[in-house]
Amino acid sequence: MIPEIGEYSLILALVLSVFLAFIPMVGAARGDVFLMSFARPLAKSLFLFLLISMICLGYAFATDDFSVRYVAGNSNSALPIYFKLSAIWGGHEGSLLLWVFILSGWIFAVAVKSDGLPMDMMARVLSVLGMVGVGFISFTLITSSPFERLLLNTPAEGADLNPLLQDIGLIIHPPLLYMGYVGFSVAFAFAIAALLSGKLDVAWSRWTRPWTNVSWAFLTIGITLGSWWAYYELGWGGWWFWDPVENASFMPWLMGTALVHSLAVTEKRGLFKSWTLLLAIFTFSLSLLGTFLVRSGVLTSVHSFAADPERGLYILVLLAITVGGSLLLYAIKAYDVKSESDFDLCSRETLLLVNNVLLVIMCSMVLIGTLYPLVVDAMDAGKISVGPPYFNALFVPFSLILVFFMGIGILLRWKKSSPQRMFKQLLPSLVLAVICGIAAAYIFNNEMAFKATLALVLSFWVIFSLLTDAYSKVSNKKDKLSSLSKLPKSYWAMQIAHLGVVVSLVGVALVATYSEERDIRMVPGDTVTLGDYKFEFKGAKALVGPNYKGDVGTIVVYKNQQFFAEMHPEKRLYLARGSMMTEADINAGVFADIFVALGEPLNDGAWAVRLQYKPFMRWVWFGGVLMMIAGLLTAFDRRYRIKKTLKTTFA
Amino acid sequence: MTPKRKKRLVLVLFVVFGAAIAVGLALFALNQNISLFFSPKQIMNGEAPVETRIRAGGMVVEGSVKRADNSLKTEFAITDYAEQVTVVFEGILPDLFREGQGIVAQGSLDKQGVFQAVEVLAKHDEKYMPPEVADALEKSGVSKTNEQSESSKDASTGAYQ
Numbered sequence: 001m002i003p004e005i006g007e008y009s010l011i012l013a014l015v016l017s018v019f020l021a022f023i024p025m026v027g028a029a030r031g032d033v034f035l036m037s038f039a040r041p042l043a044k045s046l047f048l049f050l051l052i053s054m055i056c057l058g059y060a061f062a063t064d065d066f067s068v069r070y071v072a073g074n075s076n077s078a079l080p081i082y083f084k085l086s087a088i089w090g091g092h093e094g095s096l097l098l099w100v101f102i103l104s105g106w107i108f109a110v111a112v113k114s115d116g117l118p119m120d121m122m123a124r125v126l127s128v129l130g131m132v133g134v135g136f137i138s139f140t141l142i143t144s145s146p147f148e149r150l151l152l153n154t155p156a157e158g159a160d161l162n163p164l165l166q167d168i169g170l171i172i173h174p175p176l177l178y179m180g181y182v183g184f185s186v187a188f189a190f191a192i193a194a195l196l197s198g199k200l201d202v203a204w205s206r207w208t209r210p211w212t213n214v215s216w217a218f219l220t221i222g223i224t225l226g227s228w229w230a231y232y233e234l235g236w237g238g239w240w241f242w243d244p245v246e247n248a249s250f251m252p253w254l255m256g257t258a259l260v261h262s263l264a265v266t267e268k269r270g271l272f273k274s275w276t277l278l279l280a281i282f283t284f285s286l287s288l289l290g291t292f293l294v295r296s297g298v299l300t301s302v303h304s305f306a307a308d309p310e311r312g313l314y315i316l317v318l319l320a321i322t323v324g325g326s327l328l329l330y331a332i333k334a335y336d337v338k339s340e341s342d343f344d345l346c347s348r349e350t351l352l353l354v355n356n357v358l359l360v361i362m363c364s365m366v367l368i369g370t371l372y373p374l375v376v377d378a379m380d381a382g383k384i385s386v387g388p389p390y391f392n393a394l395f396v397p398f399s400l401i402l403v404f405f406m407g408i409g410i411l412l413r414w415k416k417s418s419p420q421r422m423f424k425q426l427l428p429s430l431v432l433a434v435i436c437g438i439a440a441a442y443i444f445n446n447e448m449a450f451k452a453t454l455a456l457v458l459s460f461w462v463i464f465s466l467l468t469d470a471y472s473k474v475s476n477k478k479d480k481l482s483s484l485s486k487l488p489k490s491y492w493a494m495q496i497a498h499l500g501v502v503v504s505l506v507g508v509a510l511v512a513t514y515s516e517e518r519d520i521r522m523v524p525g526d527t528v529t530l531g532d533y534k535f536e537f538k539g540a541k542a543l544v545g546p547n548y549k550g551d552v553g554t555i556v557v558y559k560n561q562q563f564f565a566e567m568h569p570e571k572r573l574y575l576a577r578g579s580m581m582t583e584a585d586i587n588a589g590v591f592a593d594i595f596v597a598l599g600e601p602l603n604d605g606a607w608a609v610r611l612q613y614k615p616f617m618r619w620v621w622f623g624g625v626l627m628m629i630a631g632l633l634t635a636f637d638r639r640y641r642i643k644k645t646l647k648t649t650f651a
Numbered sequence: 652m653t654p655k656r657k658k659r660l661v662l663v664l665f666v667v668f669g670a671a672i673a674v675g676l677a678l679f680a681l682n683q684n685i686s687l688f689f690s691p692k693q694i695m696n697g698e699a700p701v702e703t704r705i706r707a708g709g710m711v712v713e714g715s716v717k718r719a720d721n722s723l724k725t726e727f728a729i730t731d732y733a734e735q736v737t738v739v740f741e742g743i744l745p746d747l748f749r750e751g752q753g754i755v756a757q758g759s760l761d762k763q764g765v766f767q768a769v770e771v772l773a774k775h776d777e778k779y780m781p782p783e784v785a786d787a788l789e790k791s792g793v794s795k796t797n798e799q800s801e802s803s804k805d806a807s808t809g810a811y812q
Binding site for chain 1: 655658661662665666669670673674676677680681683684685686687688706718720721722723741742743744746747757786
C-alpha cells in the first residue's frame with residue numbers, strides 16, 4: 001500500500017510540475033497577476049508530494065518490503081538501518097528520485113526566499129524550474145520508477161546493497177553532489193528568465209549570485225567527499241582517477257567556477273552580461289550531461305546503451321531540448337542584454353576574463369577526453385581509453401597558469417589599475433614567493449621536483465597577494481585590526497576560497513610528487529622501510545562481522561625507530577553477494593597519511609601487502625572544505641539581505 | 652577603428668588564439684595518450700603493436716594462474732575462446748580477479764609475445780563483464796548470455812585443458 005502512495009505522489013508531482021511549467025509562464029507573458037500567483041503554491045506542493053514519495057520509499061526500505069523490486073535489488077534485512085535508508089540512492093531508480101526530490105527542494109527554497117523578486121521574474125524562474133521538473137519526474141516515472149512491485153514471486157531476502165556503498169561516504173556524498181548539480185538549475189532558470197524578459201540589471205545578479213555560490217559550494221564539497229571516499233573505500237589509495245564518472249561532476253564544477261567569477265563582474269560592474277548568461281546555460285547543460293553519462297549506461301558500453309536505449313535516449317532528448325532551446329533563445333534575445341560600461345586592459349575585469357577563458361578551456365579538455373572514447377566507439381572505430389596521462393598533461397599546466405593569474409587578479413582594482421602600481425606591489429611578492437617556495441620545496445625534500453617546486457612558489461605567490469590585498473584595504477585606516485574585521489563577509493569569502501585553492505594545490509603537488517608506494521609479499525615478522533617509516537607485518541587472523549567474514553592483519557609502524565602506530569587492514573567477504581572488499585587502514589596526519597591494505601593471502605601465512613606514504617594528503621580535501629565554507633559564506637553577505645529589510649521598514 | 656573596438660578586437664583575438672592553442676594541445680595529447688584495446692585473437696594474429704602501451708582483455712583461463720614463491724609476480728593466460736595470451740604482472744591483483752573472470756590489462760607486448768601488464772582491472776561487480784571483453788567474446792562467436800554459448804564456452808575451455 002505504502003509504495004503505491006509513493007507512486008501516486010510521484011504522479012501528482014508530475015501533474016503539478018506541468019502546471020508550474022505553464023500557468024505562471026503564461027501569466028508572466030500576459031502580465032496576468034492571477035496566473036502568476038499560482039507559482040508559489042504550486043512550487044511548495046510539488047516539494048510536498050516529492051517528499052511524500054521519498055518517505056514512502058524510505059519506509060519500504062526500513063521495513064524490508066522486498067515486494068518492491070528496487071528494495072529487493074538494493075537492500076537486505078541484515079543491513080543496519082542507516083545503510084537501509086541510504087540505499088534509497090544506492091541504485092539507478094532511487095538516485096533519480098533523489099535527483100527530482102532535491103530539485104523540488106531548490107524550487108521550494110526559491111519560492112520561499114523570493115519575496116524581494118518582481119512578480120514576473122519570480123513566475124518565470126519557478127516556471128523554468130517546473131519545466132526541468134517535468135522532464136525529470138516523467139523520466140523517473142516512465143523509465144525507472146523505484147516503486148515497481150514484484151508481487152508474484154516476492155523474494156524472501158534482498159540482494160543486498162553493493163558493499164562498496166555500505167559506507168558513511170555513500171550516505172552523504174550523493175545528496176551533496178546532487179545539491180550542487182541540481183542547484184545550478186536555479187542559476188539556469190534565472191538566466192532563462194532574464195533572456196525572456198530582456199532585463200538583466202544589478203538586482204538580477206544580486207538574486208542570482210547567492211544561489212549560484214551555494215550550489216557551487218555543495219558541488220565542491222560533493223566532489224571533495226567523492227575523492228575522499230574513493231581514497232579509503234576503493235582500497236588502493238588513489239584519490240582522483242579521471243574516471244568518466246568523476247569528470248561528469250568535475251565539468252560542471254569548472255564551468256560553475258567560471259560562472260561564479262563572471263557573475264561577480266556582472267554584479268559589480270554590469271559587464272560580461274551575455275557571457276554570464278551563456279555560462280549559466282553551459283553549467284546546467286554540463287550537469288545534465290553528467291546525469292546522462294552516469295545514468296544512461298553509456299559508460300559501460302555504447303553498444304549496451306544502443307541495445308537498451310530507453311533511459312539514455314530520454315536524457316539525451318532532455319539534454320538536446322535544454323541546450324538547443326536555451327541557445328536558440330540566447331541567439332534571439334541576448335542582443336537585448338547589453339553591458340553598461342567599459343574597462344581598461346589593466347584591470348580586474350581583464351584578469352577575471354582570463355580566469356573565465358582558462359576555466360572554459362580546462363573544462364573543454366576534460367570534455368574532449370571524456371567523450372572521445374564514446375564517440376570513437378559509437379562510430380565503431382575501435383575501443384580506446386583515454387587515461388590519466390592525457391588529463392594530467394593538459395590540466396596541470398593550465399591550472400598552474402590559472403593560479404599565476406589568480407595572484408595578479410586579486411590585487412587589481414575594478415575598471416582601471418595603474419600598471420606601475422601593480423608592478424610595485426607584485427615585484428616584492430614575486431621575489432619573496434620564489435625564495436619561500438624554493439626554500440619550502442628544499443626543506444620538504446631536497447630532490448626538488450620541478451612541478452612541485454613551481455606549485456609551491458605559486459602557492460606563496462597567491463598567499464602574498466591575498467595578504468597584500470587585505471593590507472591595502474586597511475592601510476589608510478587608524479585602527480587596522482578592527483577595520484579588517486569590518487570588511488564584508490563576501491570579501492572574506494573571496495580570501496578563504498582562494499586560500500582553499502592554495503591548500504589543495506599544495507596537497508595535490510606534494511602528494512602527487514612525493515608519495516611512496518610498495519606492493520610486497522610479507523610473511524609474519526617481515527619488515528619494510530619506506531622513507532622514515534618502518535613497517536612490521538605481524539600476521540593476519542580470521543574475522544567475523546554482521547554481514548561479512550574475512551581476515552584482519554596487524555602491521556606495526558615505527559617512525560625513526562620509535563613506535564608510531566598499530567594498524568589493522570581488513571579483507572572482507574560480503575556473504576549476500578559473495579564479493580570481496582579491501583578495507584584499508586589509514587593513519588591520517590596533517591602532514592602525511594600512512595596507508596596499509598591487504599592484497600590477497602599467499603602460501604605459508606604470507607600476504608600481499610600494499611604500503612603507502614602519502615604526504616599532505618589531507619590538504620587536498622581540506623582545500624575543498626575551505627572553498628565550500630567560502631561559497632556558503634557569500635550567501636550571508638549583508639548586501640543580499642538589504643532588499644528584504646528595506647521592505648519590512650516600509651511595511 | 653575606435654579605441655573601444657580595437658580593445659575588443661584584441662580581446663577576441665586573444666580568446667580565439669588561446670582556444671586554438673588549447674584545442675591543438677588537446678588533440679596532440681589525446682593522440683599520445685590513448686590506448687587501444689586488442690583481443691587475444693588480434694594479438695595472436697599479430698595485429699597489436701609490440702612495445703606500445705595497449706590494453707588486452709579476456710577471461711582468465713582456468714588453472715593458468717601461477718604465482719612466484721618469493722615475490723608478487725603472477726603469470727596467467729587470458730582468452731577470448733579463440734586464442735590465448737600469456738600475461739605477466741607484478742603487484743596486487745584486484746579483489747575480483749579469479750580464474751574464469753573477465754579482466755582488462757593495461758601494459759605492452761614484449762618481443763616474445765608475452766603481455767607485460769602494469770595494471771590489471773576487474774570491476775567491482777561479479778556480474779559485470781568489461782565491455783571490451785564482452786565485445787571480443789561476441790566477435791569470436793561466444794555470447795555471454797544465452798545457453799548455447801554456455802555450452803560452447805564449456806567446450807572451448809575444455810579444449811584448453
